[in-house]
Amino acid sequence: MSLPTYDVLLEATAVVSTVLQFLSGVIICRKYIQKKSTGESSGLPFICGFLSTSFWLRYGLLTDEQIVVLVNIIGAFLFLCYTMVYYIFSVNKKSFLREFGLVLCILFGVWYYTDSIEAEAEKIRLMGIICCVITVCFFAAPLTMLVHVIRMRNSESLPFPLIVMTFLVSVQWVIYGVIISDTFIQIPNFIGCLLSLLQLCLFVIYPPKSYSGQGYRLVDQSPIF
Template sequence: MAVMNMQHPLAFTFGILGNIISFMVYLAPVPTFIRILRKKSTEDFQSLPYLVALFSSMLWLYYAMLKNDAILLVTINSFGCVIESIYIAIYIAYATRESRVSTIKLLVSMNMGLFSLILLLTHFLASGSTRVKALGWLCVAFSVCVFAAPLSIVKQIIRTKSVEFMPFTLSFFLTLSAVMWFAYGLFIKDLCVALPNILGFVLGLLQMLLYGIYRNAKKKKIPAEILKSSVILSTLGASEVYPVDAQPDVSAAEHDQTEESKENEKSTDASHDDLQSNECAV
């Protein structure tokens, strides 16, 4: 580690900043789980994003440990493994029987089965630098695959003209995180770390651009299931998905209720006028 710091002082700086920002990003779902604990129900929230985030952290942690000089990747992904495991444990504790069984099946098949298979294959079929490279590009491929999440958010924003399920602050920190980890990967000359974060940076900018465009746009009604399943994804040398517990726009709802009340009052007044006219005619 000391050698890495002497050769790449800027890499160490960007890595520290990346750890700090990523630490805060990992804690983004905490309000959702506080809500689950209070209500003792997972409602319509899905466990898949947390399972994917845990799998990603496990992959990148294994990769970082093989490199021997990537302690900053080890620290953040170790934290990711711990916090995502806590999220999943809480989810399983309060999920319905059907959701609990589904979550456990995915946990066993993906986070245990698939990861164990990758570990065995890379251990016995490759060695030395070849193993590190093979695992690194596998991490890159996985990161690119899960980018379907933010693309679905872009589609929903354009369709609903609403950014309620894409908080600007979270998008901003995810973009900033991508910049830090790209710089870190660049300075330590690790393309496997740098490349996914280029895409993360581009998508982060796109999300913030859409926020600026549709922030004050007239919003369409958004189905509850969309609000519960919306996710935001980041790469920090790892890929993460974050379900967003979007809250309805209260001011918009009050405005709709006011307009509806006015319409009801108008229809009542019209009916009253018609009744008076009929009485006069009689």
């Protein structure tokens, strides 16, 4: 029996690590179920995660990249489940439904528009640009916490395990993007690597002052896809 190539190993580890990152939402939803309420937390990360993975799923189908299709089918399903759990325990269902409805309109609108484009290369280019923009925006979202960290000179509020996971997953997808020569996969994940490194540097510059209370509390992180 021949040994797996490095490409196959990279694909397997990239899928596993990305799915594990997606599964971080289970911890958040478990808290909602236990409290029977979402409290003041926002369900937007779940909705945006569903939009992002759906777009990347579309991109994977257009480029015939089976690994991209696989990981984002799983991601879209998980984020849809998280969205449903959030809705069930949401304290403001009407507002949440409006947000989800808007995201569905965007999703179907982009899907319909790309279908109307005859040139396959143009479809892929447009979908790639959309995926890049959305992924970079999601990567940049946690940076709002950096102002708080710098002001307080304390990195306790940053989720160290999730930042490390984001960095490792981004590195894997950058390498995969280089192997298949896909710029649209390389760019957003390279930016994700840099932003994750920036956040990790804060743990060295402003080490956590305490490990009690809300230290390393879990916050929503941007999905890779």
